[in-house]
Amino acid sequence: MSNSRGTIGRRSLLLAAAAALAARGARGEEGIVDALGRLIALKAPAQRIVLGFNYEEYTAVAGPAGWDRVVGFSKALWSGWRPSIYARYLVPIPRLAELTDVGNTEDNNFSLERVLSLRPDLVVMAEWSFKVLAEPVRQLEALGIPVMVIDYNAEIPKRHVASTIALGKATGNAERARNLASLYTNKMADIARRVGDAVIRPKAYVELGQGGADTIGNTYWKGMWGRLLEFAGAENIAAGRLPGAGAWGPLNPEYVIAANPDAIFIAGSSWVGRPDAVLTGFGADIATTRARLAPYAKRQGWSELTAIRDGQLFAIEHGLCRALFDYTATYFIAKQLYPDRFSDIDPVAELRRYHEQFLPVKFEGCWMARLAPERA
Amino acid sequence: MSDTAAGPVAAWRAANLRRATLSLIGGALLLVSFSADVATGPAMLPISAVVRSLAGLGADPMLDAIVHNLRLPIALMAVVVGATLGVSGAIMQTVLNNPLASSYTLGISAGAGFGAALAILVGGELPLPENWAIPLAAFVFAGVACAIVGSVGRMRGATPELLILAGIACLFLFQALLSLLQFLASPEALQQIVFWLFGSLLRASMGKTAIVAGVLAVALPLLLKDAWRLTALKLGDERARALGVHVNGLRLRAFVVVSLLTGAAVAFVGTIGFIGLVAPHIARMMVGEDQRHMLPASAVFGALLLSLASLASKLIMPGTVFPIGIITALIGVPFFGWLVLTTGRVQ
Amino acid sequence: MILQARNVTVRYGSRIAVSDVYLEARPGEVLALLGANGSGKSSLMRALAALQAHSGTIAWDSGRASPGSIGYMPQDNGARAALTAFEVVLLGRMRTLGLRVGAADLAAAEAAMEEIGISDLAARRIGELSGGQRQMVLIAQVLAGNPRALLLDEPTSALDIAHQLHVLDLLRTATRQRGLTTIAILHDLNAAARFADRVALMTTGRLAGVGAPADILQPMTLEPTFDVHVAVDLGSDGHPVVLPLRARSL
Numbered sequence: 001m002s003n004s005r006g007t008i009g010r011r012s013l014l015l016a017a018a019a020a021l022a023a024r025g026a027r028g029e030e031g032i033v034d035a036l037g038r039l040i041a042l043k044a045p046a047q048r049i050v051l052g053f054n055y056e057e058y059t060a061v062a063g064p065a066g067w068d069r070v071v072g073f074s075k076a077l078w079s080g081w082r083p084s085i086y087a088r089y090l091v092p093i094p095r096l097a098e099l100t101d102v103g104n105t106e107d108n109n110f111s112l113e114r115v116l117s118l119r120p121d122l123v124v125m126a127e128w129s130f131k132v133l134a135e136p137v138r139q140l141e142a143l144g145i146p147v148m149v150i151d152y153n154a155e156i157p158k159r160h161v162a163s164t165i166a167l168g169k170a171t172g173n174a175e176r177a178r179n180l181a182s183l184y185t186n187k188m189a190d191i192a193r194r195v196g197d198a199v200i201r202p203k204a205y206v207e208l209g210q211g212g213a214d215t216i217g218n219t220y221w222k223g224m225w226g227r228l229l230e231f232a233g234a235e236n237i238a239a240g241r242l243p244g245a246g247a248w249g250p251l252n253p254e255y256v257i258a259a260n261p262d263a264i265f266i267a268g269s270s271w272v273g274r275p276d277a278v279l280t281g282f283g284a285d286i287a288t289t290r291a292r293l294a295p296y297a298k299r300q301g302w303s304e305l306t307a308i309r310d311g312q313l314f315a316i317e318h319g320l321c322r323a324l325f326d327y328t329a330t331y332f333i334a335k336q337l338y339p340d341r342f343s344d345i346d347p348v349a350e351l352r353r354y355h356e357q358f359l360p361v362k363f364e365g366c367w368m369a370r371l372a373p374e375r376a
Numbered sequence: 377m378s379d380t381a382a383g384p385v386a387a388w389r390a391a392n393l394r395r396a397t398l399s400l401i402g403g404a405l406l407l408v409s410f411s412a413d414v415a416t417g418p419a420m421l422p423i424s425a426v427v428r429s430l431a432g433l434g435a436d437p438m439l440d441a442i443v444h445n446l447r448l449p450i451a452l453m454a455v456v457v458g459a460t461l462g463v464s465g466a467i468m469q470t471v472l473n474n475p476l477a478s479s480y481t482l483g484i485s486a487g488a489g490f491g492a493a494l495a496i497l498v499g500g501e502l503p504l505p506e507n508w509a510i511p512l513a514a515f516v517f518a519g520v521a522c523a524i525v526g527s528v529g530r531m532r533g534a535t536p537e538l539l540i541l542a543g544i545a546c547l548f549l550f551q552a553l554l555s556l557l558q559f560l561a562s563p564e565a566l567q568q569i570v571f572w573l574f575g576s577l578l579r580a581s582m583g584k585t586a587i588v589a590g591v592l593a594v595a596l597p598l599l600l601k602d603a604w605r606l607t608a609l610k611l612g613d614e615r616a617r618a619l620g621v622h623v624n625g626l627r628l629r630a631f632v633v634v635s636l637l638t639g640a641a642v643a644f645v646g647t648i649g650f651i652g653l654v655a656p657h658i659a660r661m662m663v664g665e666d667q668r669h670m671l672p673a674s675a676v677f678g679a680l681l682l683s684l685a686s687l688a689s690k691l692i693m694p695g696t697v698f699p700i701g702i703i704t705a706l707i708g709v710p711f712f713g714w715l716v717l718t719t720g721r722v723q
Numbered sequence: 724m725i726l727q728a729r730n731v732t733v734r735y736g737s738r739i740a741v742s743d744v745y746l747e748a749r750p751g752e753v754l755a756l757l758g759a760n761g762s763g764k765s766s767l768m769r770a771l772a773a774l775q776a777h778s779g780t781i782a783w784d785s786g787r788a789s790p791g792s793i794g795y796m797p798q799d800n801g802a803r804a805a806l807t808a809f810e811v812v813l814l815g816r817m818r819t820l821g822l823r824v825g826a827a828d829l830a831a832a833e834a835a836m837e838e839i840g841i842s843d844l845a846a847r848r849i850g851e852l853s854g855g856q857r858q859m860v861l862i863a864q865v866l867a868g869n870p871r872a873l874l875l876d877e878p879t880s881a882l883d884i885a886h887q888l889h890v891l892d893l894l895r896t897a898t899r900q901r902g903l904t905t906i907a908i909l910h911d912l913n914a915a916a917r918f919a920d921r922v923a924l925m926t927t928g929r930l931a932g933v934g935a936p937a938d939i940l941q942p943m944t945l946e947p948t949f950d951v952h953v954a955v956d957l958g959s960d961g962h963p964v965v966l967p968l969r970a971r972s973l
Binding site for chain 2: 802806813814818820832833836845861
Binding site: 103106108109111112113114116117119132134135139142143218242243245247248249 | 417418419420421437438441442445446447505507560562563564567568571576579581696697
């Protein structure tokens with residue numbers, strides 16, 4: 001767990017991503033390679049896409065006009081998981097309301113029949129859907145419909161880049177995609193540079209705030225927030241503590257107290273029908289976010305934690321994770337852990353700039369917040 | 377009701393003709409249900425297009441893919457699994473002398489559920505693709521449950537009471553183990569396990585359907601060979617023995633066949649309940665207890681029930697597929713109500 | 724078939740139900756097996772039918788008995804099934820029944836029902852019949868199998884007088900005409916007196932006596948066996964008539 005090894009690992013990943021990016025730029029618009037390295041047989045930009053996930057990324061790459069190429073998507077993953085974000089995007093992209101819902105693998109209602117009836121020329125799905133849809137993928141490819149896998153969940157920079165480039169090429173927005181990918185790579189390199197030689201890595205804990213302070217939410221290790229913590233130069237107390245694939249799961253509360261993290265991040269969102277959930281996102285104002293976050297400080301045994309005593313309890317929008325703009329979340333986390341090294345960085349401003357440049361919705365609301373009011 | 381004027385044999389022949397007709401009617405209804413099942417689905421295809429595609433005249437590969445690769449296997453699987461569960465239930469009710477018995481009573485499906493959960497949990501480590509590992513594990517552990525109950529039966533005499541006791545013990549054992557697995561499972565695995573336990577026809581394929589159909593095709597003649605002996609069991613063990621039936625052996629033999637049938641059915645579609653319970657009763661009402669008629673009738677009505685359930689699962693919420701295990705459970709409720717109302721009167 | 728049973732003992736765990744019984748029976752003869760409740764009659768009969776483990780030898784004709792050619796009718800336990808009376812009788816043809824029922828089996832079943840006189844019950848469900856009717860159906864079932872020996876456990880216990888007379892008469896006729904070896908457990912001593920050629924009396928697992936009814940049905944043998952005071956008269960047709968007077972020790 002030595003520092004330098006971690007730094008080298010992170011650095012080389014980013015270098016590889018940058019190299020891949022450059023290489024693609026050099027080759028020009030040739031074959032599409034998806035996040036898993038699969039070659040996609042698509043001659044021209046697709047006209048009838050079934051899109052399975054990562055809708056904000058798609059919008060960033062292809063713009064609102066890009067949705068004209070989409071004929072079906074997994075609606076619940078947007079309107080159900082991030083309702084207030086979906087509502088905002090509905091305004092500049094009214095077509096969303098007309099798109100056919102093909103179901104999703106999380107709810108076990110993915111309908112291949114629905115997909116086929118839309119006569120798509122490209123099906124895009126997240127890696128975690130691809131994993132369980134072996135038979136439908138086989139049938140699609142047998143019918144000559146290419147299946148493209150994108151993966152922002154793994155939080156592997158190379159895959160972030162590959163997914164973005166692939167989406168760009170598939171929709172005829174290769175240049176815009178390259179710009180986005182470069183932005184991401186540069187920002188990540190910046191973070192790596194700033195935390196690179198830190199000797200002591202602060203301990204951090206991240207928990208999903210969907211159920212409120214009375215429920216032990218999931219934490220993350222190999223993927224999503226777990227990886228972002230790594231990039232931000234934190235020591236994730238969940239490392240090595242999650243069973244199975246180690247991606248996500250709840251931690252024993254006793255262990256959290258014993259581990260005594262230096263900073264705690266509660267992932268909130270705009271869930272509907274969850275009266276105790278931590279609220280963040282477009283529709284949240286900082287007062288509401290803080291109000292929902294406050295009960296966490298009063299959790300059993302938490303008052304003695306370093307993080308609570310030092311005022312290092314934060315709320316952060318869960319939708320920032322596994323997305324192209326997750327570097328803003330990484331900035332935020334890194335800034336809380338290494339305030340001196342990131343004194344010139346304003347993560348919220350970074351997010352606002354991203355929205356202004358690439359997304360059709362106005363940036364507002366509370367996306368990242370400290371429980372106690374900011375110190376001067 | 378009695379054609380006694382014509383003499384017992386003539387009356388019996390007439391009754392058999394009636395029974396055969398009822399079974400044929402059941403078969404005809406099954407055909408209708410099956411056709412409707414193939415014609416329905418989230419893609420809302422026009423019936424004429426479906427018919428053309430089935431006849432091999434389809435010009436649209438996408439439509440053909442929907443009809444042949446998606447709808448046809450599901451509709452066929454419903455028929456085959458329904459028939460299998462119907463026959464299993466019928467044999468179980470006869471062999472255990474209990475109208476509420478089904479192949480689930482003896483813990484066979486609990487064993488299958490445990491096997492599937494185990495495969496889901498450990499799936500990555502096995503050399504088999506998960507698609508086949510899960511059904512195989514389910515089938516194997518259905519067999520383990522059968523072996524446990526069967527060996528108890530061999531050791532202590534295979535009376536219905538003993539088999540039921542051993543079976544319920546087996547049921548509890550596997551349910552406890554299943555709970556343990558669910559506790560140990562990661563959240564994704566847990567979700568998969570729960571979905572499997574729900575039961576679903578959606579992962580059907582022609583290959584899987586052929587396997588279940590094959591098991592049924594082998595098992596049914598085997599059972600029919602013992603048809604009269606099974607009928608004799610209805611009069612009680614003692615009288616059956618007096619007629620020359622080796623009751624214990626028959627029971628164990630039938631039990632092994634039922635385990636095979638149940639294991640095969642459950643392996644691919646998960647635990648779908650109530651078909652094995654309700655179909656034999658309907659068959660009994662229609663054609664009586666002569667097992668030569670009742671077993672095929674149980675198959676027909678079991679297939680009809682599940683085919684109708686499959687159809688209903690697509691119609692209840694147009695565009696999505698309602699979980700079929702819930703629909704079959706809903707069949708069970710009015711059935712039990714009817715049973716309660718009629719049993720009293722028969723006394 | 725000639726029956727020769729020697730030293731037959733039946734044990735259920737530590738309890739001895741039948742102890743060292745020696746019994747013979749010949750074709751064309753009706754042997755009534757009598758005794759108080761729990762004296763071992765049913766156990767002995769089950770052993771004779773080769774359905775009960777026992778020690779000693781039971782020989783039918785030459786060699787081991789096969790249940791197929793012995794018509795054993797256990798006591799009716801009221802098991803109900805949705806089978807018609809005809810189907811129940813047809814089951815008596817178990818040995819020869821196949822998936823397609825042959826004409827011979829159908830004819831035998833029909834004939835048996837006619838012999839008993841229950842052809843009109845053929846299409847009725849057995850669960851709907853009265854106890855007596857059901858018993859007659861089961862007798863027809865045994866007869867339909869064309870056995871060489873009849874072992875009947877209380878074949879007439881639920882029948883009214885008329886049917887009892889009819890069935891016993893029928894059994895005796897069939898025994899004589901077909902040369903069957905018939906052993907019947909009866910509770911009615913007077914019916915036994917009238918219809919049996921020989922009588923075997925059992926007490927607590929042992930045979931108290933075997934012989935002609937007139938010899939065995941005497942107060943001397945009956946009183947200790949049944950624990951009751953009796954008077955035995957000679958009836959108008961030459962058969963002994965047993966009149967129970969009062970209980971002894973109960």
